[in-house]
Amino acid sequence: MKVQNYSEIEETEVTMEGAKDVSMRLLISENDEAKNFAMRMFTVEPGGHTPFHFHDFEHEVFILEGQGVLKAEKKEQPFKAGDVIFVKPDEKHQFRNAGSGQMRFLCLIPIQDKCA
Amino acid sequence: MKVQNYSEIEETEVTMEGAKDVSMRLLISENDEAKNFAMRMFTVEPGGHTPFHFHDFEHEVFILEGQGVLKAEKKEQPFKAGDVIFVKPDEKHQFRNAGSGQMRFLCLIPIQDKCA
Numbered sequence: 001m002k003v004q005n006y007s008e009i010e011e012t013e014v015t016m017e018g019a020k021d022v023s024m025r026l027l028i029s030e031n032d033e034a035k036n037f038a039m040r041m042f043t044v045e046p047g048g049h050t051p052f053h054f055h056d057f058e059h060e061v062f063i064l065e066g067q068g069v070l071k072a073e074k075k076e077q078p079f080k081a082g083d084v085i086f087v088k089p090d091e092k093h094q095f096r097n098a099g100s101g102q103m104r105f106l107c108l109i110p111i112q113d114k115c116a
Numbered sequence: 117m118k119v120q121n122y123s124e125i126e127e128t129e130v131t132m133e134g135a136k137d138v139s140m141r142l143l144i145s146e147n148d149e150a151k152n153f154a155m156r157m158f159t160v161e162p163g164g165h166t167p168f169h170f171h172d173f174e175h176e177v178f179i180l181e182g183q184g185v186l187k188a189e190k191k192e193q194p195f196k197a198g199d200v201i202f203v204k205p206d207e208k209h210q211f212r213n214a215g216s217g218q219m220r221f222l223c224l225i226p227i228q229d230k231c232a
Binding site: 001002003004005006007009027028032033034035036037039058060062064070072077079080082083084085086087088091093106108110 | 117118119120121122123125143144148149150151152153155174176178180186188193195196198199200201202203204207209222224226
């Protein structure tokens with residue numbers, strides 16, 4: 001069993017187009033022999049955001065710290081620490097930090113379609 | 117997209133044999149059309165614990181609050197808020213609250229073997 005504080009896990013800048021001042025830690029992944037889904041932590045600096053994009057897999061999100069705005073195709077919704085967010089496959093989305101401090105969240109994704 | 121504070125989600129007592137003073141909230145599940153994995157939040161009162169058991173699927177855990185001990189077949193490891201825990205399939209495990217306040221964690225599991 002792996003027990004590790006998130007702060008000990010390497011943090012890398014997200015360089016994907018459309019991302020601004022976002023970093024990621026890969027908390028649990030195939031490197032740990034996880035076969036079904038991966039746990040990532042994202043940290044967004046004030047004014048920063050993830051790309052406004054969509055993809056064919058879901059996001060299961062838990063907001064750990066801070067506050068922000070979830071931008072979708074036709075609306076924007078505020079969120080704050082303690083909020084749970086489910087983004088379905090193909091829904092366009094962007095997480096924006098709307099606060100004065102860091103905004104931090106867990107975002108889990110499926111690792112692969114095992115039946116493919 | 118679902119955006120909801122965890123506190124608004126129904127909390128139910130865990131009545132599984134071996135559990136003591138544990139409650140659960142089902143944060144994201146098949147009810148939300150999540151098809152690959154489910155996000156649950158567990159709250160353990162001081163002195164409480166989850167069952168000491170194993171099963172054929174993994175746990176991906178993030179400790180949100182408090183401190184505890186992870187009991188395995190041959191050892192015990194302390195954990196605290198901010199710790200990431202990966203329990204592989206068939207590993208025997210128990211989460212014990214070793215603090216004086218509530219211990220709260222996210223625990224994600226695969227929903228099903230889609231290839232079965």
